[in-house]
Amino acid sequence: MTVLEGIISLIASFGVTVILLPQFINYAHRKKQGQMIREEGPKWHQKKSGTPTMGGLIFNLVILIVSLIMAAIGKQLTPQLLILVFILFLYGMLGFWDDSIKLWKKQNEGLKAWQKFLGQVIGALIFLAVYYHEHLTFGLHLFGQVFSIGGWFILFAVFWLVGFSNAVNLTDGIDGLVAGQATIAFATYAAIAAFQHQVDVLLFCLVVIGSLLGFFIFNHKPAKIFMGDMGSLALGGALAAVSILVGHEASLLWVGLIFVVETASVILQVASFKLTGKRIFKMSPIHHHFELLGWSEWRIDLTFWSIGLITSVTALLTII
Template sequence: MEGIILFGFGIALIMTIALMPVFIPLLKRMKFGQSIREEGPESHMKKTGTPTMGGLVFLISIIVTVLLVAAFNGELTTPVVILLMVLFGYGLIGFLDDFIKVVLKRNLGLTSLQKLLAQIVIAVLSFFLLRANGFDTALGIPFTEASIELGWVYVLFIVFWLVGFSNAVNLTDGLDGLVAGTASIAFIAFGILAMIQEQTGIALFTFAVAGGLIGFLVFNKYPAKVFMGDTGSLALGGALAMVSILLKQELLLLLIGLVFVIETASVILQVGSFKLRKKRIFKMSPIHHHFELSGWSEWKVVTVFWGVGFISAAIALLLEVM
């Protein structure tokens, strides 16, 4: 099993590193440059025009790697197909959003309703595919043998989980290398759990995603030569949520993906505080911008958040396997 997983990791890593130098100049020629929101930190305005939609490269690398390696080794199972469907589907939503922003010059991209409906459709389709294959609809309680049977209510949980975490990762994608690093850590953590459960196909998928992200990080670390865009961040969040569901470690994602939870909570608290009290809690949300405006360098914010992601994932793994 380990050989298949490491092979998938290596192929996705090499493909991404090999394709990116071809893809970045192409994005520049097509003028697919990032538009920076005026309400963001002033220091980010220098990033205007940096090629975006780089998520396409690692998504292609991941999908091709998983399809070929899984098929060759007899691991193209229903869970793997569902993971690829979610990765591709949410990536497509992100691509359309990026395309509207970059090509049609409409900075907000898809409307919130359009994006939400598309995310819900993919989540519901995933639920029915799982039910058709006799998937357990009980919600596991981390660090215990206990679970809560949800039955058909589980579809609502899947919708909430996929939509919630796809948007959480999207919110986190505001600094060079932040999501590429934190998501790599989270996928590797779940990959280790998949290996413990002897679910080779899921482990192959998670390590292929990590390989693609680490390859992308070579070009996305500060100062970034390319951004992943919504194409990458929405796909990563949706896939991460689905991995936690397939491994019956749904709620453990709250700890393994703690950085994404904190980023989302900071936005909710900021908006709620301003509406109720007309006062802001943070200098700017998501919270990574608060630290920037407090005088931290972008690289310091990113590395500290990576550290938080690593520690929370390590704690989750230790508690789960004890």
């Protein structure tokens, strides 16, 4: 893939997303299909009720189609690219199922936890089957060394894909936060893939970045559309898969620090309440804590993105 093809891939995914989203938003308004806002969330979020959701349907389809077309043109239809597209599609479909239940049954609870978990595990195992078929290392990459862990890598990879899929999903609670943070993370791994000459992974990351930038135009505060579980579950799973394919799995703990902290805040909040009856945060995930402290959504976004940018740049300095 040439530099020009990479630029075209990014611009194409951006442009198609920008063209399709307004039509999807108008369709959702006509059908009166809007997000049901959680009653236990911040009270001022209730005014967002009715905002179209499932924006992930559009950018997932754009990523799927543009990736395959540009990969075919650039002769990059490799097993690695195909499995990335598959993970995005499968996790996205789990989110679609989840979002559909919420929309059409007019309730805020979608899939049961075990149903979502089972689907995510199956997707991770299929990813591992392709990974094994390509004779890639079943080992963890730490501090420039590869630590072979044999069959334990299977458990690790499943945990990684399922964990980060749900972590990104938990982070998606205020306008624009995940779209911006995921763009930074995918840009980081695009740089790593370029450095390693993994053209297929680079192509996928560039297409994701372009589509997310297009989506952000309609998702920033005040959001005209939400990505829904279809978007956040897919992005998290794909991001974890990319980190494994470039051989820098552990770096995602730092590059995706915001996702890790958001998840940890929920775990700590639940554990503290069950053990002591007291809450650590005013509300979890932690972005809601800052909202209740009086921070605007834009202030939270800019602060969290800045942290994500700093961790990403420092990660790149140690890798490239």
